[in-house]
Amino acid sequence: MSIQEDYQTAKKQYEKWGINVEEVLEKLQDVPISIHCWQGDDVVGFETNQQELSGGIDVTGNYPGKATTPDELRSDLEKALSLIPGKHRVNLHAIYGETNGEVVERDQLEPKHFENWVNWAKENELGLDFNPTLFSHEKSDDGFTLAHPDKSIRDFWIRHCIASRKIAAYFGKELGTPALTNIWIPDGYKDIPSDRLTPRKRLKESLDEIYAVEIDEKYNEDAVESKLFGIGSEAYVVGSHEFYMGYALKNNKLCLLDTGHYHPTEVVSNKISAMLLYSDKLALHVSRPVRWDSDHVVILDDELREIGLEIVRNDALDKVSIGLDFFDASINRVAAWTIGTRNMIKSLLYAMLTPNEYMKQLQEDGNFTERLALMEEFKTYPFGAIWNYYCEKMGVPVGETWLDEVKSYEDAVLSKRI
Structure with a gap:
């Protein structure tokens, strides 16, 4: 037939x-899905003074053909988008700015460094989202950023986050759809800490300073993302789920739930309905953890179906911002985007075709x-x-x-x- x-x-x-x-x-x-640009180049970015990937993040594999320039990355994204039904968004990190060979420190980034991305988004009728990049930098080498004991280092990252929110607002104003600016930091300790409270106090103070700069929510929405552990922060992460859930609720920010950032038997699908009782909106980073936060390409497994069901059956399609966050360098990167995004959409369709x-x-x-x-x-x-x-x-x-x-x-x- x-x-x-x-x-x-x-x-x-x-x-x-x-x-x-x-x-x-x-x-x-x-229903737009925010497709992460960093699958296309293994989270390398385009900084003139590129540094090794750090912050408890690792990308394995050496499949040929990764993007090495902004134009290559945009071309690859266009190909993936042509294979995915619907109109979607693209999620950028700060390291994907274009400075024309000039060394621009992250706290000095401006909208002009992302003009090409905005023009491209307009041509392709896409929204853009944004993330300050608080890893792969000499000022994060010891695993601390916004919770760092050294105030000068904290101040640097505070300025970077403020600059990032202004860049995101530029996206929102130019494209007519608010950008989601998500803050994730790697801060934590490899072994058991003797003081868990003080770093969290510093993180709270840093966030307060970042958000003291008012940005019109018509152009920018703020989110904070927790993590259970990372490479080098196995024993303690400053920005835990409880920390950020409390902060988001108290300060009217979006709590972003990453499907790989919890205990192996803990599922994000079970959190969505609970969180929506107290939050007007949530944000997701959908990934696939295999025994740990390994960010495998999203497949249509039980948890992905449950995420789709929880969003749909609770009439929350306009309350949950869905983004993806995986990076696999062992397979064709365009195929990875296509597989993962099509599966995310399939989970929503499956849920809509259920007599909820x-x-x-x-x-x-x-x-x-x-x-x-x-x-x-x-x-x-x-x-x-x-x-x-x-x-x-x-x-x-x-x-x-x-x-x-x-x-x-x-x-x-x-x-x-x-």
Whole structure:
């Protein structure tokens, strides 16, 4: 059967449950995913005085063809976006500015260093998000930044974060959609600390100073991101979940939940509904931890489906800013973006094609037998036929055919890079 015929057959099965598939697809195409630029170059960036990757972050693999210039990175992003249905966003780190060979310290970065990104975003009808880069720098070599004992180092990173928020506001004003500025820091200790409180006091004071500079929320939204541990901060991280959750709630900031930043058996999907009771909005960095925060490419596993379900069934599509954060240098990087982003969208579609209200009522009625039975049955409903039709409707490759385009791009472009 054709894609259209498969779709019509599948559509009837979902309609039996009161699901308007056409409305679902219209709604889905309006949900933006913020696609992280750093998958394309292994978190290297374009600083003139580039330094080794640090801050408890590691990228493994040496697949050929990584981007080494801003134009190459934008070209690779364009190729990935052409294979992903919907209109999305691109998430930048401060190290991706363009200074034309001039050494510009991070606390001196300005909007002009990101003009090319803004012009490109306009051409491609994209929103942009932003992150100050508080790693891979001589002033973070000892693993501390905003919580550093040395005030001069703290002040440097405070200035960098303020500059980053101003750059993000420039994005928001130019593109007509607010940028999300997310602060993550590597600060912590490898071994058991003798004082956990003092570094957290310093972090709070630094954040207070950063946010004392008022930026119009029409152009910029602020988020803070926690972490359980990192390489070099195995015993203690200053910016824990509890620290940032409290800070965000008290100061009207978004709490950003990264799916790799918790205990191995702790899941972000379970936090979404709890957090939304007290926060107007949340932000996500969706990744795939394998035994630790390894940032593997997102797959359509149980947790990703649950994240989609929690967002959709709680009517939170406009309350949760969805971003991705993985970096795998062992496979084609354009393919990594495509796989991960398409899977994130699939999880939302899967959730929209679930009779959530009926399922909720079963739970309220104590009918756990039918609840479990239907949850399992819907896993093998003809979701794939709806997804294929959606891809065709949005003008992107159906099924695995997108791989042919990636292979052609690799032959024509990536393989030519040194």
